Amino acid sequence: MGKAAFSPERSTCPISTTLDLVGDKWSLLIIRDLTIGKSRYGEFLESPEGITTNILANRLKRLEAAGLIEKRPYQTRPIRHEYRLTEMGAKLLPVLQAMCRWANEFVDGTFVPPDTFLSRKA
Amino acid sequence: MGKAAFSPERSTCPISTTLDLVGDKWSLLIIRDLTIGKSRYGEFLESPEGITTNILANRLKRLEAAGLIEKRPYQTRPIRHEYRLTEMGAKLLPVLQAMCRWANEFVDGTFVPPDTFLSRKA
Numbered sequence: 461m462g463k464a465a466f467s468p469e470r471s472t473c474p475i476s477t478t479l480d481l482v483g484d485k486w487s488l489l490i491i492r493d494l495t496i497g498k499s500r501y502g503e504f505l506e507s508p509e510g511i512t513t514n515i516l517a518n519r520l521k522r523l524e525a526a527g528l529i530e531k532r533p534y535q536t537r538p539i540r541h542e543y544r545l546t547e548m549g550a551k552l553l554p555v556l557q558a559m560c561r562w563a564n565e566f567v568d569g570t571f572v573p574p575d576t577f578l579s580r581k582a
Numbered sequence: 583m584g585k586a587a588f589s590p591e592r593s594t595c596p597i598s599t600t601l602d603l604v605g606d607k608w609s610l611l612i613i614r615d616l617t618i619g620k621s622r623y624g625e626f627l628e629s630p631e632g633i634t635t636n637i638l639a640n641r642l643k644r645l646e647a648a649g650l651i652e653k654r655p656y657q658t659r660p661i662r663h664e665y666r667l668t669e670m671g672a673k674l675l676p677v678l679q680a681m682c683r684w685a686n687e688f689v690d691g692t693f694v695p696p697d698t699f700l701s702r703k704a
Contacts (some may be wrong), residue, residue, distance in 0.1 A: 467691060470607075471630040474692040475614050475678050485605040492597050508593040513627075520665030548688045555684060556597050558676040566639030566670045569589060570596040 466526045473492065481526050482552070486511055487519050488559075491545070491552050494529065496577070499542040553582035588648045599659070604674070605646050608633055610681075613674050616651065618699070621643050621664040646670065675704035 469480040481571050482488050489511065504516055505571040511519075520543065523529045530550035557578055563570045572578075591602040604610050611633070615626050626638055633641075642665065645651045650671035653663040679700055686690045694700075 463659050468687070468689065470632065472691055472693045473611075473614070474682040474689070474695070476611060476631050477685045477692050478681040479607045481677050483605070483607040483610070485601045487654065488601060488605070489595075489598060492595070508595070510592065530593070547603065551684055554680040555677060559600040559681045560596040562673055562677060563599045565673065566600050567588070567596070567689060569594055570599050571594045578655070 478555070481522075481528075484519075486515055487523060488552070488556060490516070490519055490523065491528065491549060492556055494543060494545045494549065495553060495556065499544060500534075500540070528552070551582045553580065600677070602648075603644075606641075608637055609645060609681075610674070610678060612638070612641055612645065613650065613671055614667060614678055616667045616671065617675060617678065621666060622662070650674070673704045675702065 466481060468477040469478050474476065482491070486509075489507065489509055490504060493507055498504060498507075499522075501516070504511060519534075520529065524543075526533060526544055529543050530546055531543045533539055534542045557580075560573055560578060564572050588603060590599040592598050596704055606615070608631075611629065611631055612626060620626060620629075623638065623642075626633060626634065626642075642651070642653075646653060646665075649668055651665050652668055653665045655661055656664045679702075682695055682700060686694050
Protein backbone atom coordinates (compact mmCIF):
# COMPACT_ATOMS: atom_id res chain seq x y z
CA MET A 461 0.00 0.00 0.00
CA GLY A 462 0.93 3.61 -0.30
CA LYS A 463 2.56 3.28 -3.68
CA ALA A 464 1.11 5.06 -6.64
CA ALA A 465 -0.91 3.53 -9.39
CA PHE A 466 1.10 5.63 -11.80
CA SER A 467 4.68 5.76 -12.98
CA PRO A 468 7.05 8.57 -13.85
CA GLU A 469 6.18 9.76 -17.35
CA ARG A 470 8.72 12.28 -18.53
CA SER A 471 11.73 11.45 -16.37
CA THR A 472 12.52 9.85 -13.02
CA CYS A 473 12.91 13.28 -11.43
CA PRO A 474 10.53 13.39 -8.45
CA ILE A 475 9.53 16.97 -9.27
CA SER A 476 8.71 16.07 -12.84
CA THR A 477 6.80 13.01 -11.62
CA THR A 478 4.71 15.07 -9.21
CA LEU A 479 3.94 17.51 -12.01
CA ASP A 480 2.99 14.65 -14.34
CA LEU A 481 0.11 14.08 -11.98
CA VAL A 482 -0.82 17.38 -10.35
CA GLY A 483 0.94 19.88 -12.61
CA ASP A 484 -2.12 21.83 -13.64
CA LYS A 485 -4.19 24.68 -12.24
CA TRP A 486 -6.91 22.54 -10.65
CA SER A 487 -5.77 19.22 -9.17
CA LEU A 488 -4.13 20.70 -6.09
CA LEU A 489 -7.21 22.86 -5.47
CA ILE A 490 -9.29 19.69 -5.22
CA ILE A 491 -6.68 18.24 -2.87
CA ARG A 492 -6.89 21.48 -0.87
CA ASP A 493 -10.69 21.25 -0.69
CA LEU A 494 -10.55 17.65 0.50
CA THR A 495 -7.89 18.60 3.05
CA ILE A 496 -10.18 21.21 4.58
CA GLY A 497 -13.12 18.86 4.80
CA LYS A 498 -15.04 19.10 1.54
CA SER A 499 -16.05 15.76 0.07
CA ARG A 500 -18.85 16.20 -2.43
CA TYR A 501 -19.07 17.27 -6.04
CA GLY A 502 -21.26 20.25 -5.29
CA GLU A 503 -18.87 21.45 -2.60
CA PHE A 504 -15.95 21.48 -5.03
CA LEU A 505 -18.03 23.44 -7.52
CA GLU A 506 -18.72 26.08 -4.85
CA SER A 507 -15.07 26.93 -4.31
CA PRO A 508 -14.28 30.49 -5.32
CA GLU A 509 -12.03 29.56 -8.25
CA GLY A 510 -15.06 28.40 -10.21
CA ILE A 511 -13.98 25.03 -11.53
CA THR A 512 -16.23 23.81 -14.33
CA THR A 513 -18.08 20.50 -14.14
CA ASN A 514 -16.12 18.93 -16.98
CA ILE A 515 -12.74 19.83 -15.52
CA LEU A 516 -13.85 18.69 -12.08
CA ALA A 517 -15.07 15.32 -13.37
CA ASN A 518 -11.86 14.83 -15.33
CA ARG A 519 -9.59 15.67 -12.42
CA LEU A 520 -11.51 13.52 -9.94
CA LYS A 521 -11.15 10.60 -12.32
CA ARG A 522 -7.42 11.16 -12.76
CA LEU A 523 -6.76 11.64 -9.05
CA GLU A 524 -8.70 8.48 -8.26
CA ALA A 525 -6.89 6.48 -10.95
CA ALA A 526 -3.56 7.62 -9.55
CA GLY A 527 -4.50 6.60 -6.01
CA LEU A 528 -4.68 10.06 -4.45
CA ILE A 529 -8.38 10.01 -3.68
CA GLU A 530 -11.06 7.39 -3.29
CA LYS A 531 -14.81 7.60 -3.63
CA ARG A 532 -17.73 5.80 -2.04
CA PRO A 533 -21.44 6.11 -2.66
CA TYR A 534 -23.45 8.00 -0.06
CA GLN A 535 -26.73 7.83 -1.96
CA THR A 536 -28.41 5.67 -4.61
CA ARG A 537 -31.08 6.65 -7.15
CA PRO A 538 -29.42 8.68 -8.35
CA ILE A 539 -26.06 7.42 -7.31
CA ARG A 540 -23.93 10.07 -5.61
CA HIS A 541 -20.37 9.69 -4.42
CA GLU A 542 -18.28 11.36 -1.84
CA TYR A 543 -14.55 11.60 -2.04
CA ARG A 544 -11.75 11.47 0.45
CA LEU A 545 -7.99 11.59 0.38
CA THR A 546 -5.95 8.44 0.55
CA GLU A 547 -2.78 8.56 2.62
CA MET A 548 -0.91 9.37 -0.58
CA GLY A 549 -3.21 12.27 -1.34
CA ALA A 550 -3.18 13.57 2.22
CA LYS A 551 0.60 13.60 2.18
CA LEU A 552 0.59 16.32 -0.46
CA LEU A 553 -0.16 18.73 2.40
CA PRO A 554 3.48 19.91 2.72
CA VAL A 555 3.38 20.94 -0.95
CA LEU A 556 0.23 22.98 -0.29
CA GLN A 557 1.73 24.50 2.85
CA ALA A 558 4.91 25.50 1.03
CA MET A 559 2.83 27.17 -1.69
CA CYS A 560 0.90 29.10 0.97
CA ARG A 561 4.05 30.36 2.64
CA TRP A 562 5.50 31.38 -0.70
CA ALA A 563 2.47 33.27 -1.96
CA ASN A 564 1.92 34.92 1.42
CA GLU A 565 5.49 36.19 1.30
CA PHE A 566 5.60 37.31 -2.31
CA VAL A 567 2.12 38.09 -3.58
CA ASP A 568 0.14 40.95 -2.12
CA GLY A 569 -3.50 40.24 -1.47
CA THR A 570 -3.30 36.55 -0.67
CA PHE A 571 -4.95 35.51 2.56
CA VAL A 572 -2.97 33.84 5.32
CA PRO A 573 -4.48 30.46 6.21
CA PRO A 574 -5.03 29.65 9.88
CA ASP A 575 -2.17 28.06 11.74
CA THR A 576 -4.25 24.88 12.04
CA PHE A 577 -3.73 24.50 8.31
CA LEU A 578 -0.19 25.84 7.95
CA SER A 579 1.26 23.81 10.81
CA ARG A 580 -0.84 20.70 10.45
CA LYS A 581 1.00 17.40 10.05
CA ALA A 582 0.06 15.38 7.01
CA MET B 583 11.24 44.60 -3.59
CA GLY B 584 10.34 40.99 -3.39
CA LYS B 585 6.70 41.48 -4.20
CA ALA B 586 5.26 39.91 -7.30
CA ALA B 587 4.49 41.64 -10.53
CA PHE B 588 1.30 39.64 -10.64
CA SER B 589 -1.89 39.49 -8.63
CA PRO B 590 -4.16 36.67 -7.53
CA GLU B 591 -6.31 35.72 -10.50
CA ARG B 592 -8.93 33.20 -9.45
CA SER B 593 -9.17 33.80 -5.72
CA THR B 594 -7.04 35.17 -2.89
CA CYS B 595 -6.15 31.64 -1.79
CA PRO B 596 -2.35 31.41 -1.73
CA ILE B 597 -2.44 27.92 -3.24
CA SER B 598 -4.63 29.06 -6.10
CA THR B 599 -2.40 32.09 -6.59
CA THR B 600 0.74 29.96 -6.79
CA LEU B 601 -0.98 27.71 -9.32
CA ASP B 602 -2.09 30.75 -11.36
CA LEU B 603 1.58 31.25 -12.03
CA VAL B 604 3.34 27.88 -11.90
CA GLY B 605 0.40 25.48 -12.15
CA ASP B 606 1.53 23.68 -15.28
CA LYS B 607 3.82 20.83 -16.16
CA TRP B 608 6.85 22.93 -17.09
CA SER B 609 7.35 26.11 -15.08
CA LEU B 610 8.63 24.40 -11.94
CA LEU B 611 11.01 22.30 -14.03
CA ILE B 612 12.62 25.50 -15.29
CA ILE B 613 12.80 26.74 -11.70
CA ARG B 614 14.39 23.38 -10.79
CA ASP B 615 16.95 23.70 -13.57
CA LEU B 616 17.88 27.21 -12.49
CA THR B 617 18.11 26.04 -8.88
CA ILE B 618 20.67 23.40 -9.81
CA GLY B 619 22.80 25.82 -11.79
CA LYS B 620 21.52 25.83 -15.34
CA SER B 621 21.12 29.28 -16.86
CA ARG B 622 20.99 29.07 -20.63
CA TYR B 623 18.32 28.26 -23.16
CA GLY B 624 20.21 25.28 -24.55
CA GLU B 625 20.71 23.85 -21.07
CA PHE B 626 16.98 23.89 -20.39
CA LEU B 627 16.35 22.15 -23.69
CA GLU B 628 18.75 19.38 -22.70
CA SER B 629 16.81 18.39 -19.60
CA PRO B 630 15.42 14.88 -19.85
CA GLU B 631 11.76 15.93 -19.92
CA GLY B 632 12.21 17.29 -23.42
CA ILE B 633 10.63 20.71 -23.23
CA THR B 634 9.96 22.17 -26.68
CA THR B 635 11.39 25.50 -27.79
CA ASN B 636 8.00 27.19 -27.99
CA ILE B 637 6.92 26.11 -24.51
CA LEU B 638 10.31 27.06 -23.10
CA ALA B 639 10.19 30.53 -24.66
CA ASN B 640 6.65 31.05 -23.41
CA ARG B 641 7.40 29.97 -19.85
CA LEU B 642 10.60 32.01 -19.62
CA LYS B 643 8.65 35.07 -20.69
CA ARG B 644 5.90 34.42 -18.13
CA LEU B 645 8.31 33.71 -15.29
CA GLU B 646 10.25 36.86 -16.08
CA ALA B 647 7.09 38.97 -16.29
CA ALA B 648 6.01 37.64 -12.91
CA GLY B 649 9.34 38.48 -11.32
CA LEU B 650 10.56 34.93 -10.65
CA ILE B 651 13.52 35.05 -13.01
CA GLU B 652 15.62 37.71 -14.66
CA LYS B 653 17.74 37.64 -17.77
CA ARG B 654 20.86 39.40 -18.88
CA PRO B 655 22.78 39.23 -22.15
CA TYR B 656 26.00 37.25 -22.15
CA GLN B 657 26.67 37.64 -25.87
CA THR B 658 25.78 40.00 -28.71
CA ARG B 659 25.52 39.28 -32.47
CA PRO B 660 23.47 37.26 -32.08
CA ILE B 661 22.15 38.37 -28.74
CA ARG B 662 21.98 35.55 -26.20
CA HIS B 663 20.64 35.74 -22.68
CA GLU B 664 21.21 33.84 -19.54
CA TYR B 665 18.66 33.53 -16.80
CA ARG B 666 18.79 33.43 -13.07
CA LEU B 667 16.33 33.20 -10.24
CA THR B 668 15.24 36.28 -8.36
CA GLU B 669 14.79 35.95 -4.61
CA MET B 670 11.14 35.28 -5.28
CA GLY B 671 11.92 32.49 -7.69
CA ALA B 672 14.61 30.98 -5.47
CA LYS B 673 12.15 30.86 -2.60
CA LEU B 674 10.06 28.29 -4.46
CA LEU B 675 12.66 25.73 -3.36
CA PRO B 676 10.54 24.43 -0.43
CA VAL B 677 7.76 23.63 -2.90
CA LEU B 678 10.21 21.65 -5.03
CA GLN B 679 11.63 19.88 -1.98
CA ALA B 680 8.18 18.91 -0.75
CA MET B 681 7.37 17.47 -4.18
CA CYS B 682 10.58 15.44 -4.08
CA ARG B 683 9.81 13.98 -0.68
CA TRP B 684 6.30 13.14 -1.75
CA ALA B 685 7.21 11.41 -5.00
CA ASN B 686 10.11 9.57 -3.37
CA GLU B 687 7.70 8.20 -0.79
CA PHE B 688 4.84 7.29 -3.07
CA VAL B 689 6.06 6.72 -6.60
CA ASP B 690 8.35 3.82 -7.37
CA GLY B 691 11.18 4.59 -9.71
CA THR B 692 11.79 8.23 -8.82
CA PHE B 693 15.34 9.12 -7.95
CA VAL B 694 16.27 10.55 -4.58
CA PRO B 695 18.02 13.91 -4.98
CA PRO B 696 21.19 14.52 -3.00
CA ASP B 697 20.83 15.91 0.47
CA THR B 698 22.50 19.11 -0.73
CA PHE B 699 19.30 19.70 -2.69
CA LEU B 700 16.74 18.29 -0.29
CA SER B 701 18.05 20.11 2.77
CA ARG B 702 19.21 23.30 1.13
CA LYS B 703 17.83 26.55 2.50
CA ALA B 704 16.14 28.78 -0.05
